[in-house]
Structure formats: C-alpha cells, structure tokens
Amino acid sequence: MSQLNGNLTMARGSVAATLSRAAVDWMVNTVDLSTLLDQLNLDRLGVDEVFIPSLQVSEDFDMPGRFTKECVQKGHILDSITRAEIWVYSTVPCLTRNYRHSVCVFGIEDLNRLSKNKRLSANKIRTEFDYSIVECVHELLFNRTYLEQIDNPLNMSYYANRQEILYHKNRLYRNESFKLDCNTNHSTWA
Structure with missing residues (x-):
C-alpha cells in the first residue's frame, strides 16, 4: 500500500x-x-x-x-443520487409527519413517490414505525427484478447526463468542448 x-x-x-x-x-x-x-x-x-x-x-x-471541487468553490452543490431523504426544512412534505433527527421517517404513505424516485436508497425507514413500507418496497423490487414489472421504466439518460458522470467521462476521454455545468440540479422527487 x-x-x-x-x-x-x-x-x-x-x-x-x-x-x-x-x-x-x-x-x-x-x-x-x-x-x-x-x-x-x-x-x-x-x-x-x-x-x-x-x-x-x-x-x-x-x-x-x-469529482471536482470546482462546483463547491463556486457555491454550487449538486444533489446526490445516493439517498432520498426529506429534511424538516424541505419544501417537500413529509407525508407521515414523523421525523427522527430532523429527517422524515418514510411510511406506506410514501410508497408511490419512493417507487418513482431516482435515488438509489431511502433514508429514513424504521421498521418499528411502519414495517409495511419495508415489505412493500421488497415486493416492488422483487416484481421489477424477477417478474419484469415495468411500472416505472428506468430512464438511463437521467444518470448518464449527470455532471459527475460527464465530468468523469471527460477525464477518461478528453473532449475540448466539455464544460462543467455546476448550475445543474436534478430534482428526484415526483
């Protein structure tokens, strides 16, 4: 090492x-x-x-x-695709109206919008608060994976056109016309 x-x-x-x-x-x-x-x-x-x-x-x-520090230095923060979460100060409503450490705890009320969300995981889900959301998301993922349920087709261009991806591709295959757009902000809430 x-x-x-x-x-x-x-x-x-x-x-x-x-x-x-x-x-x-x-x-x-x-x-x-x-x-x-x-x-x-x-x-x-x-x-x-x-x-x-x-x-x-x-x-x-x-x-x-x-990635690069360029966007942060300009005061622009690109949203993350890693985790869907709703903070207490967000304009997105917390349908359960239940918060833990200032983050909305998702429940079955959120199944529809979580099923359409483009982020890769959801924070927070607590089984002791609402186990049904866990079971329903498991069933949804199983159906999409093994039963070829196509209720929400995956839009690969959403991911392929994110600035982090374009920046990385430009690092690998230099494109003189590439310009990083730090103003891009993809909303992932339906």
Missing part, C-alpha cells in the same frame, strides 16, 4: 456515498488511509461527513471516479 502525499481538499457531505468498484478497490487495496482516518478522528463531530467527500474532490489524491 502506498501512503498518500498531497494536499487534501476538505469537503463535507453526506455519510452515504455511491462509489465505483475502482474507487473501493483503490481505498482498500492501493492506498493506506489509516493516517488520514486517525487525523480525522481527532475531531469529535462530523468526521463521517468529511472522509469520503474529501477524497471525492481532492485532485492530489486522484481517487478513481472522483
């Missing part, structure tokens, strides 16, 4: 992350992140919200599939 040398661009983001297989392999088998983790663990708050986001925007470390 190699020790990382370079300047780490600090970034804060979600604890949840969507990483490429190459990025995970890099983190586990190529670099030694123990010193970085030890240094981050000296702080008591928000360490889990700094580790992956910082690796994702640090050009010196060049993690596979990384």
Whole structure:
C-alpha cells in the first residue's frame, strides 16, 4: 500500500456515498488511509461527513471516479443520487409527519413517490414505525427484478447526463468542448 502525499481538499457531505468498484478497490487495496482516518478522528463531530467527500474532490489524491471541487468553490452543490431523504426544512412534505433527527421517517404513505424516485436508497425507514413500507418496497423490487414489472421504466439518460458522470467521462476521454455545468440540479422527487 502506498501512503498518500498531497494536499487534501476538505469537503463535507453526506455519510452515504455511491462509489465505483475502482474507487473501493483503490481505498482498500492501493492506498493506506489509516493516517488520514486517525487525523480525522481527532475531531469529535462530523468526521463521517468529511472522509469520503474529501477524497471525492481532492485532485492530489486522484481517487478513481472522483469529482471536482470546482462546483463547491463556486457555491454550487449538486444533489446526490445516493439517498432520498426529506429534511424538516424541505419544501417537500413529509407525508407521515414523523421525523427522527430532523429527517422524515418514510411510511406506506410514501410508497408511490419512493417507487418513482431516482435515488438509489431511502433514508429514513424504521421498521418499528411502519414495517409495511419495508415489505412493500421488497415486493416492488422483487416484481421489477424477477417478474419484469415495468411500472416505472428506468430512464438511463437521467444518470448518464449527470455532471459527475460527464465530468468523469471527460477525464477518461478528453473532449475540448466539455464544460462543467455546476448550475445543474436534478430534482428526484415526483
């Protein structure tokens, strides 16, 4: 394993992350992140919200599939595809009107809109609050996977045209006409 040398661009983001297989392999088998983790663990708050986001925007470390700090430096934050969540201050209503740590707890009331949501996971679902949402989402995923239920066709262009993907493709196959659009914001709520 190699020790990382370079300047780490600090970034804060979600604890949840969507990483490429190459990025995970890099983190586990190529670099030694123990010193970085030890240094981050000296702080008591928000360490889990700094580790992956910082690796994702640090050009010196060049993690596979990384993004850029350019949008954040301009004050633009692109929404994430990793996790669907509704914060207490959101304009999107919490249909259950139940919150935990300022995040809406989804229930069966949310099944329709979660089934149409483009994000890869949902936060928060609590079985002790409403187990039916868990069972219904399981059935929905089973039906889509094994019974070829096509109630909401997957729109691959939504994912393929996201700025993170276009940026990564441009890193691999240089296109002189490529321009990063930090103003793009994809709404994932129906």
